[in-house]
Amino acid sequence: MKKVALVTGASAGIGAATARLLAQNGYTVYGVARRTEKMATLMDLGIKTIPMDVADDESMVKAVERIISEQGHIDVLVNSAGFGSYGAVEDVPMHDARYQLEVNVIGLARLCQLVLPHMRKQHFGKIVNITSIGGKMATPLGGWYHASKFAVEGLSDSLRLEVKPFGVDVIIIEPGGVKTEWGGIAFDSAEKTSGHTFYGDLTKKAKKVFAKSEVNNVEPIVIAELIKSAIETKSPKPRYAKGYMAAIILGTKKWLSDSMFDKMIMSQMK
DSSP states (O other), X not given: OOOEEEEESTTSHHHHHHHHHHHHTTOEEEEEESOGGXXXXXXXXXXXXXXXXTTOHHHHHXXXXXXXXXXXXXXXXXXXXXOOOOSOTTTSOHHHHHHHHIIIIIHHHHHHHHHHHHHHHHTOEEEEEEOOGGGTOOOTTOHHHHHHHHHXXXXXXXXXXXXXXXXXXXXXXXXXXXXSSHHHHHHHXXXXXXXXXXXHHHHHHHHHHHHHHHTTOBOHHHHHHHHHHHHTSSSOOSEXXXXXXXXXXXXXXXXXXXXXXXXXXXXTOX
8 A cells, every 4th residue: 555645845845855756656645835836747746736834724634634535544744844034033023933933833733733643543654844954053043943943853852752652753854955945035034124234234144154055055855865764764763964064063063062153153154
């Protein structure tokens, strides 16, 4: 029997690459996203696409109900939907901060709630929550984005302990630099929010640092292959990291004091 995978954020980037890779390797894949027109090419691979907004509970409930109605089971959930809304903490409006948490944390958690009864019933399931190396370290202007990713790290750790007895694995994927739309969206919002405030100079410097490093970012397929390997491992590790600078940043964060790490980060903002 084919395994059924639900992949969020399937309109672009890591989500789209993961949906394609799983479909090419025998999975029945449902790709979901707000921008359904951007999932048209997925249908050529037999991927079933559903419009879904992870900030809209009704759309999430309907999507899961449809999959269960059509397939009878969900074996894999890949929570790839998310975005980075950048700007200085002092400048970011609270409604923007709440929306960042709604999409990156609450929507992810709600989908976990919706698939878990089905996974528990079959005593099998793989939940993949995509965080970031930004869930272990922070940079200026990314306060709310980092807050959301730190939250998913903690949420996933608790969830892993809760559902392991039911045969369900929770896997955290921590990408480093990946060639996606993420950076453009993040720094467009940073410029809009803080480009003309007291943090304007910092915003310009941070954007230059990102632009310089972006050329070294890996293709989304690299992370998709990591996800496929993790869900096909009988006893997966709690965390996997890959992508530009992932190993270096996480290793450095582990061994340096907070003050030393702060100095290292800010030394780049010159």
